[in-house]
Amino acid sequence: MPTIVVDVMPKAELLDPQGKAVAGALARLGHEGFEGVRIGKRFELTVADASEETLAAVKVIADEILSNAVIEDVVGIEVAP
């Protein structure tokens, strides 16, 4: 069955303390060249069919249910290859 992937990230203008902690850990562990880390969510929705209507429904679901528009952006919706 097809899978639709929805990616949600914290808005760029907001702090991401979880990502900051990981960036700090990378620096402490000696990994150089990482300027920043941000952590979001990846939803994999298994659907009966990946039709145009399903994708339109997923767009609404991504905006209204899977993400919080106050603090997050939906950065991607795609059918997994």
Place this chain on the structure above:
Amino acid sequence: MPTIVVDVMPKAELLDPQGKAVAGALARLGHEGFEGVRIGKRFELTVADASEETLAAVKVIADEILSNAVIEDVVGIEVAP
């Protein structure tokens, strides 16, 4: 600066209660045709350069720091377009 995206998902053979809750909510709210939902993480690493060495370093970091190999799989590492 280039961004490298690392996707981490719970292993397929493990339960994902968070995803199950979302799948239940979708059904309750009248969205049909969704067979399952799984929720993982999306890391965006901002790097000074997206060279082969950086990508190799990110692969190690993804396996050792960003994911827990007992319960999660790294399902994707790619330079964001």
